[in-house]
Amino acid sequence: MINQPDLNAPQRQAPLGVAVLFIQNLRKALNIFVAVVFVNFGSDFRILGLGYLELAYLISAFFLVFSYLQYRRFTFYIRGDNFIIEKGVLKQDKISVPFARIQTVNSKQNIIQQLLGLVGLKIDTAGSVQQEINIPALSKKYAIALQDYLMEKRFEQKQHLDEEFENAEEEQKEELREEKSQLLLKIGFPMLLKVGLSQNHLRSGLILFAIVNGYVWQYEEYLLRPIEPYLEETAASFVSSWLLLLPFAVLVFLVISVLSSLVSTILRYFNFKFYLSEQGLSMESGLLARITYQVPFSKIQYFKWEQNPLQAWLGYRSLRVKQAGAEALNDKKLISIPGLKARQIVFLLNQQYQDRRQGKYTHYDAHVLLRNQIVFWLAVLPSMVAIIIFIIQDFPWFFYLPVALYFGSILLWAHKYWQSYRLRVNENYLELYKGYLIPKRILIPAYKIQNLSVNQSFLQAQRGISTLVLHTAAGSERLRHLPHDRILELYNYLLYKVEKSEGNWM
Amino acid sequence: MLFENLKIDPQELPLLEARDFSVLEEDYLYYRISGRMLFFLFAAGMASLFSLFGKLYFWYWLGPILALALISLIYELLSFKRRGFCLREQDVSYRSGLLIHRITTIPLNRVQHCEYSQGPLGRLFDLAQVKVYTAGGSTSDLSIKGLRRESAIKLRDQITKLASSHD
Numbered sequence: 001m002i003n004q005p006d007l008n009a010p011q012r013q014a015p016l017g018v019a020v021l022f023i024q025n026l027r028k029a030l031n032i033f034v035a036v037v038f039v040n041f042g043s044d045f046r047i048l049g050l051g052y053l054e055l056a057y058l059i060s061a062f063f064l065v066f067s068y069l070q071y072r073r074f075t076f077y078i079r080g081d082n083f084i085i086e087k088g089v090l091k092q093d094k095i096s097v098p099f100a101r102i103q104t105v106n107s108k109q110n111i112i113q114q115l116l117g118l119v120g121l122k123i124d125t126a127g128s129v130q131q132e133i134n135i136p137a138l139s140k141k142y143a144i145a146l147q148d149y150l151m152e153k154r155f156e157q158k159q160h161l162d163e164e165f166e167n168a169e170e171e172q173k174e175e176l177r178e179e180k181s182q183l184l185l186k187i188g189f190p191m192l193l194k195v196g197l198s199q200n201h202l203r204s205g206l207i208l209f210a211i212v213n214g215y216v217w218q219y220e221e222y223l224l225r226p227i228e229p230y231l232e233e234t235a236a237s238f239v240s241s242w243l244l245l246l247p248f249a250v251l252v253f254l255v256i257s258v259l260s261s262l263v264s265t266i267l268r269y270f271n272f273k274f275y276l277s278e279q280g281l282s283m284e285s286g287l288l289a290r291i292t293y294q295v296p297f298s299k300i301q302y303f304k305w306e307q308n309p310l311q312a313w314l315g316y317r318s319l320r321v322k323q324a325g326a327e328a329l330n331d332k333k334l335i336s337i338p339g340l341k342a343r344q345i346v347f348l349l350n351q352q353y354q355d356r357r358q359g360k361y362t363h364y365d366a367h368v369l370l371r372n373q374i375v376f377w378l379a380v381l382p383s384m385v386a387i388i389i390f391i392i393q394d395f396p397w398f399f400y401l402p403v404a405l406y407f408g409s410i411l412l413w414a415h416k417y418w419q420s421y422r423l424r425v426n427e428n429y430l431e432l433y434k435g436y437l438i439p440k441r442i443l444i445p446a447y448k449i450q451n452l453s454v455n456q457s458f459l460q461a462q463r464g465i466s467t468l469v470l471h472t473a474a475g476s477e478r479l480r481h482l483p484h485d486r487i488l489e490l491y492n493y494l495l496y497k498v499e500k501s502e503g504n505w506m
Numbered sequence: 507m508l509f510e511n512l513k514i515d516p517q518e519l520p521l522l523e524a525r526d527f528s529v530l531e532e533d534y535l536y537y538r539i540s541g542r543m544l545f546f547l548f549a550a551g552m553a554s555l556f557s558l559f560g561k562l563y564f565w566y567w568l569g570p571i572l573a574l575a576l577i578s579l580i581y582e583l584l585s586f587k588r589r590g591f592c593l594r595e596q597d598v599s600y601r602s603g604l605l606i607h608r609i610t611t612i613p614l615n616r617v618q619h620c621e622y623s624q625g626p627l628g629r630l631f632d633l634a635q636v637k638v639y640t641a642g643g644s645t646s647d648l649s650i651k652g653l654r655r656e657s658a659i660k661l662r663d664q665i666t667k668l669a670s671s672h673d
Binding site: 097 | 521596607609614615621622626641643666
């Protein structure tokens with residue numbers, strides 16, 4: 001039994017790991033070669049005078065050597081407070097992970113690893129998704145020992161680093177503990193219907209359309225082939241009567257969209273309960289699958305809330321809670337709470353961010369380039385394409401009416417959108433407003449920022465403006481076309497804020 | 507004054523200025539140009555096969571490839587001076603881009619991990635790169651290319667050290 005793995009000298013994986021690597025490589029190669037084989041299937045296929053069998057031997061031999069080299073070059077060890085992995089045959093990679101950054105160490109076994117009695121370890125650092133830290137082939141005993149060792153190291157580090165913070169947290173908990181978790185929102189059936197009917201139907205319609213479309217093309221052969229002759233026959237008459245069919249199609253689309261958002265709302269938010277407690281937010285909901293979800297305050301990166309015209313009519317808003325997670329930016333980590341009143345959101349924000357209104361606000365407005373770019377890309381360009389097509393095809397005059405209507409409404413919308421676009425910053429928070437039809441507000445605490453970028457294109461440089469990009473652990477927000485000098489000032493200020501902050505961003 | 511309400515004077519904020527950025531090794535320019543030219547050479551090679559064995563007129567591909575090669579050569583020459591990095595006590599920055607100027611800064615107390623790597627072409631030029639990862643998603647991670655092997659390792663170690671000494 002290995003209790004304490006010796007990691008001062010570089011270690012290799014289990015020798016049988018060559019087999020795991022070999023099969024991994026072979027599978028990757030197979031994915032590529034299946035296409036080649038498939039295309040040439042049946043014909044007498046030869047490359048450089050070699051048939052399938054010889055090629056297969058050659059490729060296998062190559063990968064055997066390659067996998068052996070991969071195994072030889074893969075080492076891991078410890079230097080100071082870092083766990084280091086070196087790997088790569090053609091390209092030498094050296095990854096070092098401070099113990100304090102390790103979130104979890106998971107073990108996993110695929111079929112091949114199971115057969116060979118090996119275990120793969122995956123180190124999760126809450127870093128970017130791309131950068132997975134994998135040790136694919138360790139003996140079972142060693143893997144368990146290493147896992148324990150790393151987790152222990154991590155724990156030591158965390159304790160050491162956060163002692164002061166933990167104490168502060170304990171002190172403050174005492175004050176908060178008197179307040180019990182309270183129900184902030186409960187959605188009964190009548191309200192559920194209202195919430196369902198005030199969803200963004202266009203979005204749910206398009207999502208449904210995309211899903212159905214995907215399925216149709218995936219099974220095109222079985223679904224469309226049988227009716228293809230019929231389709232071709234009617235295609236001609238279909239095109240000529242599209243003017244008649246269009247309103248009907250729009251109506252069908254709308255009805256289906258509304259139904260789909262109603263059904264998905266009922267499934268998702270049936271008997272929805274939303275609590276605010278001293279630890280964070282928690283909620284339970286769902287008709288078929290009852291889901292309870294808990295979000296500790298420290299995991300919340302920022303809030304985003306919006307109101308579409310239907311919601312505005314009912315006085316509701318929907319709130320998105322953006323959370324950090326190792327699997328990062330996928331939809332599951334994004335919690336959306338519908339049917340909140342303005343005062344409920346303000347109450348929640350005040351509870352979560354007690355210093356939210358501290359300090360005077362500084363305001364930033366977007367340059368008119370924002371509007372002009374929208375007009376160019378969404379109005380001018382498509383309209384011009386349409387008009388050119390209409391002229392070439394010699395369409396009658398009334399075809400131009402919808403184009404004019406479209407152009408006008410985009411123009412109006414772009415102007416209103418530009419006017420709505422603004423940023424305000426106070427001591428600790430950034431607040432972004434944008435949107436005319438669906439006004440959105442985004443509240444980001446400065447210390448949740450992971451890193452910052454300023455981009456300035458040629459067009460922006462001429463006008464003395466630039467784009468500020470805030471990257472957080474729950475996604476990025478772009479603040480476009482703001483005055484460059486003031487953005488630089490804000491950039492330095494935010495850096496200062498982040499670097500000075502001792503708050504737990506996760 | 508902007509943040510007049512704050513306890514700190516914005517004039518006293520440590521500013522990140524253009525002159526703080528150190529320019530990359532000159533070899534990195536040649537490295538980039540060679541990389542580009544290898545690509546165009548490869549494309550030209552593929553196209554010339556079509557011309558030799560098929561019926562593709564030479565100038566149909568040679569013209570565009572030469573033009574693109576020239577444009578990318580000019581682009582590399584002009585944009586090289588824009589590239590640079592800056593390591594300060596609390597953060598690390600990288601800037602690049604000719605048509606779109608980009609600056610990215612990672613505060614060191616947000617660094618997840620830091621990695622050193624060297625590709626085959628990099629080995630020829632004795633150049634390496636350092637990548638700095640945060641939890642802010644893969645698009646926002648920083649990679650500082652065009653460093654000598656030793657200075658890259660040194661930079662990596664320095665960033666790792668500073669990053670673990672914070673927070």
